[in-house]
Amino acid sequence: MIGRGKTGNAKFVKQMNREGILHQLRQEPRLSRAELAVKTKLSRPCVSALVEEMIHEGLIREVGTGESRGGRRPILLEYNVQAYAVVGAVFEGSELEMAVADMKGELIAQMHTRLKQPVDGESALQALEETLERLLVASGTDRGRVIGIGVGLPGITQRRSGTVSHAPSTGWMDLPVGREIEERLQLPVVLDNDVNMMTQGEFFGGAGSGVSSLVYMYVGTGIGAGIILDKQLYRGSKEASGEIGYMRIGDSPGRRKGEFGVFEKNFSVNGIHGKAKALGLEVDPETSILRQLIRLSEEGSSQAEGLLNDVYHGWASGIANTVSVLDPEMLVLSGEMVHLNEAGLNRIRELLLDWVPVMPEIRLAALRERAGLMGAVHSVLEAHSYASR
Known part of the structure; x- marks a missing residue:
């Protein structure tokens, strides 16, 4: 039993040492074996043995030589990002x-x-x-x-x-x-x-790169928001932050448990489609409802123009409620809202200027479905x- 315990401990320590080496190479590519020994606080023979093992497995690869400090030029290593x-x-x-x-x-x-x-x-x-x-x-x-x-x-x-x-x-x-x-x-x-x-995707690699706080607002089948505060995603005490679809915006008929919220019932993609059909507007459920309303409005449909203004007012109301509480640096609009034209975006900005004390920078999402x-x-x-x- 004691022998088995030692064997198990040895395997665990070895795995931890391997992960320590890989972690350093993920954080700082192109390190030598000597540098890895210093950063991981492992002995050079231990590092060399583990590195050779992981080179054979394809986890690490040699990528040339570094600067000499008096002896032979060290061989540099990097983590093989295609390994997994x-x-x-x-x-x-x-x-x-x-x-x-x-x-x-x-x-x-x-x-x-x-x-x-x-x-x-x-x-x-x-x-x-x-x-x-x-x-x-x-x-x-x-x-x-x-x-x-x-x-x-x-x-x-x-x-x-x-x-x-x-x-x-x-x-x-x-x-x-x-x-x-x-x-x-x-x-x-x-x-x-x-x-x-x-x-998180838009924050790390899209329109939100470089800011410390943002609100990401998404309109699709439902309506939701993501909140970044001090470069950290805020989830709330029960991980329900950002559920802005439950704001009391628009007509508010009785809601049963398990149903969509009032805001998203009125101004999600499905909600807008329902309003369009009630007005007798011919819209295709397979294409952007916002683009269709913009086109119909430009063609002279007063009903489409009225619904479009209703949508802008509803979306701006949700934005105002959110940013007036959180005061983010940036607001990223996504989902159906990426189809806003300049006139629509300006209309939402005008409403917000009347409603909120401080305006964030407003951008359309850059990555979209990615x-x-x-x-x-x-x-x-x-x-x-x-x-x-």
């Missing part, structure tokens, strides 16, 4: 976006799947499973190289427990969705709200990096 892969997936309404990325977070391949209607939890999970298989084949990625998958889901997600506590679009209510996905895909899963994923994928991939890399320390 990460998958990101984001659900929004009847759409599933999925991508595979390398260990630097750069997307290698991307795939889009339209979900079968009506969407429910089982059909969503089945689409996730099937799309992953097709994506891995299309990208030539071996499943054994995938370290995990980040999944963005609509509704209130409990990131630590992997539970979805409130998702009207799929019917998930207090269900352990994270565990179900892990069992089906046989992969570690990082679960989060879809808009939180999008927010934002959620970038955020999902980043969440897995962040979790993997933390676990390796």
